[in-house]
Amino acid sequence: MSGLESAPRPLPDQEARTARPLCVQVVESDRAARSLLSHWLRSAGFTVVEGESEMPCDVACVEWSLAPGGTLALGALRSRHPALPILALSTPADAETALEAIRAGATDCLPRPFDQARLLSALGRLSGETEGRLRGARTGAQAFSDLALLGESPAIRDVHTQIERVIHRDVAVIVQGEAGTGLEVVASAIHQRSSRRGGPFLALDCAVLDAGQHEGELFGRELESRRAVPGLFEQANGGVVFLSNVDALSPQAQSSLSSFLSNQRIRHPDGRTSAPLSVRVIASTQRDLRALVQSGAFREDLFFRLVVYPIAVPPLRKRKTDIPLLVSEMLRGLGRDLGFPETCSMVPAALEALMEYSWPGNVRELENIVQRSLLASSGELITPQDLPAEVRVSGLAQGAANENGSPLFGTEIVPLREIERRAIEHALRLTGGSVALAAKKLGIGRATLYRRIASLELGVEVA
Structure with a gap:
């Protein structure tokens, strides 16, 4: 903030952090404010640690006020981590409160109220990152706003736990839930916070295409001019393909997808086999895939290759x-x-x-x-x-x-x-x-x- 900026302390592990999401510790006693802060940070690609923790982080956001008890969290965190960059979230928004926060050990101060853009800008000053870098690259369309994952209920916190467990495990994920719960938002969150966040995130709703179009869209097709058009998997090499309503895939596309998950290669229409690709597959469904397998509508081998790690997203009710x-x-x-x-x-x-x-x-x-x-x-x-x-x-x-x-x-x-x-x-x-x-x-x-x-x-x- 103007007139109060101090030279930012260097972040630990400067080189290593470019290969992983920045970790932010959030110390905020108000549950609603803490949940919103964590949501903003996670949607921007951060890893978030809530509350007092010995887990090493790159930067911290800590509540600060001159009210009784409002200064304790910052002092305790600074004593444990002398070199950690700390952003004090101050109340009220006046110069006296901000100066006291700096004197108490904050690296910078952000007065309340603030929005996500101002929060990311302040963290960017501390970390040397730009807001665009923090948000990460994304080419896939979102189902709707990232607010689908905002909340403090045990049900939605469990979803965040499941996401954390799988972001650094490069395996196939199936996201299950009703329409409107944020299935694509979960897939996008996994992409943004994984090592593939610099690669493409390409989404396809299998239910909106005719069965005869699935194979060409996913694995490529040849035009009448004999020019080859690459499919979604080749375009997403190095990134993630998200298949919404995967249960709607045609039998032929199911067979090809099962083969691709087995060897990461594509057989082109002219008979050529592609070089090995590197694509993570995340799929979603609103139906019971196991029941579809039993009825013969979904391939059993594809089921076992696709349902490596299921994440269930709860309905709003x-x-x-x-x-x-x-x-x-x-x-x-x-x-x-x-x-x-x-x-x-x-x-x-x-x-x-x-x-x-x-x-x-x-x-x-x-x-x-x-x-x-x-x-x-x-x-x-x-x-x-x-x-x-x-x-x-x-x-x-x-x-x-x-x-x-x-x-x-x-x-x-x-x-x-x-x-x-x-x-x-x-x-x-x-x-x-x-x-x-x-x-x-x-x-x-x-x-x-x-x-x-x-x-x-x-x-x-x-x-």
């Missing part, structure tokens, strides 16, 4: 506790893209309606619902009335709002102390625990808000 965090980040991004204030939020009654909905379209549907609701809203707050009809009919949104449309209290008469408590908790939840931001939204001073939190004995985490 199995991880509903992630919805508030997903909605918050979607609103931030959509607000920026559509010209709405990035501070736009969703009232609790509307959020409760989303929690009650069954989500047959999973995270992709949630993103669509949030976008439609934002466009229907005032741009500041999304109320139950702004939600699409299919969500409102759950009944929760209409039951939670009173005749005047109050989203917080329904038809009950609430004591003033309880109103104040709910308002403060709501503001802190929407601002990710930032006292400075919450105080600004509530129209009071930061010190006043700290006093009210103590007086009301609120059991909330603040930054």
Whole structure:
């Protein structure tokens, strides 16, 4: 930050880090903020270690504030790792707080609130990497935003664990789950964080092609002019091929794919055999492949060569506790893209309606619902009335709002102390625990808000 930059300490193992993803340690007590930080970093190609750990990392992001206890994490980390570059995430965003962080051992300071671009830029200053390098090369189209993997639920954290286990093991992976859960996002995450991240990531949806087209698209074809057109595998040499809906492959293409997985060679239409290629295959399916094998619709030899490491992605209805965090980040991004204030939020009654909905379209549907609701809203707050009809009919949104449309209290008469408590908790939840931001939204001073939190004995985490 301007006027506060110090000479960056050299990162350990400078040469080795170019051959592996940079490792970032994230020390943040607020679960929602920690999850969002980790998601941003993983989507940019980093390996992330959360919390205090003895695992050696290249750089650290550590919470920092002048509130009681807000300085402990940075001091403890600096004492254990004297040479580690540390980025302090400071609250509030003023020069005094930043200077104190630098004096306490931070290499640089990033004031809250910030977005992913500013975070990557700050880390780039510490690591000597550019934001483009951190994000990594990608040529495959994403199914939808990387938000599909954002969350703190046990179900989605298990997916991250499975990804970590397989990124450095160059084996075939099958990603299983419903449409809209982020199957291609998982495949892309494996590619970005593996040693193949500098190579192509080429995706093919097997279900959108006619059966007669599979062989030519994957393994090449010969035009009437007798000119050979290389297939997807030759184009992806050194990288990854992602086969979506692999169960839709024709019998001939299944046979050729099984042969390729066995020897990494391609037999061209003219009878020539290619030189050995180096392509990692990741596939996805929404069906039970073992049942298809038993019915004769899927080759057994291909099943065993393809299903080396299965990763199951949970549907959104199995991880509903992630919805508030997903909605918050979607609103931030959509607000920026559509010209709405990035501070736009969703009232609790509307959020409760989303929690009650069954989500047959999973995270992709949630993103669509949030976008439609934002466009229907005032741009500041999304109320139950702004939600699409299919969500409102759950009944929760209409039951939670009173005749005047109050989203917080329904038809009950609430004591003033309880109103104040709910308002403060709501503001802190929407601002990710930032006292400075919450105080600004509530129209009071930061010190006043700290006093009210103590007086009301609120059991909330603040930054």
